[in-house]
Amino acid sequence: MQQTEVKRALISLVIVTVTYAVYATWIAPWIEPPPPRRVQTAELPTQSEPRAVDRYAAELSALFADDAWELSSPKMLRHRNTILLCREHQQQDDGTIRLSPCTVVMLDEKQSAADALVMQAPEGAILQLNRPVDLNKSVQLGQP
16 A cells, blocks of 8 residues: 555656646746846946036036136036036035035026126035035925
């Protein structure tokens, strides 16, 4: 009696193994989608994101010399008709932000860019806002 139970268990094991092998090799490829292809990042073309300074290149180039740092790759804050440019910014302990060097450009939509008001602070400036902000993150300035 015990031999027949072992024999049945072995036969069941063989049947399950063969059934699984048939399923894995012939049926599963029809049912399951192919595995996702891996794309190597080295093969992707590098596209640089448009810089904010590029949007205002025409206005800024009318105001600064060709070799001015304001035209290279400044960090930019824009609010209505005011553009604030700086190379570096550093968060201060009191919630203010030190910008160095700093240039403020006030444009008038009715006048040409050459008539804009430009204030430059080569030694830097302190920016104080109503509430502390982290300029490393996306910032929305102005009225809520």
